[in-house]
Amino acid sequence: MTCPHGGTATFVPSGPPGALVNGMPVATAADQILVAGCAAQPTPCVKVQWTNVAKVLINGTPALVQAPPPTPPPVPGGGVCLGSATPAPPLVMAMQLLVTGT
Numbered sequence: 058m059t060c061p062h063g064g065t066a067t068f069v070p071s072g073p074p075g076a077l078v079n080g081m082p083v084a085t086a087a088d089q090i091l092v093a094g095c096a097a098q099p100t101p102c103v104k105v106q107w108t109n110v111a112k113v114l115i116n117g118t119p120a121l122v123q124a125p126p127p128t129p130p131p132v133p134g135g136g137v138c139l140g141s142a143t144p145a146p147p148l149v150m151a152m153q154l155l156v157t158g159t
Contacts, residue, residue, distance in 0.1 A: 058105070059147060060105070060138040062097040062143075064094040066105050066147055069088060071118075086119045090106075091104050092140070102141045106136050106139055123152055130149045130151055130152055131149060134146050134147040
C-alpha cells in the first residue's frame with residue numbers, strides 16, 4: 058500500500074497476530090499503519106486511518122477489510138492518509154480478495 062504521493066505504508070501490529078492468512082498476520086483496527094517517504098510538501102502523510110472494518114473479530118478487535126465490491130489492485134483503499142495538506146485514500150497494491158473461515 059502507498060499514500061497518494063508515493064510514500065510506503067507499513068502495518069505495525071499491536072501485538073502477536075491473532076490470525077494468519079497465507080502465513081501473514083491479519084490487520085485489525087488495533088494495528089497502526091505508518092507512512093514513510095511521502096513526497097507531499099510542506100507536510101507529508103504520516104499514517105493511514107482505516108475506516109472499513111469487518112464484523113469478524115480477531116481477539117475481540119475488528120479485522121480491516123477493503124470496501125466492497127473487492128476488485129483486483131491497484132485500487133483506492135478503505136481509509137485516508139493523514140498528515141499532508143491533501144488527505145486522500147491510500148493506494149492498495151495487493152490484497153487477499155476472498156477469505157473463508159470456519
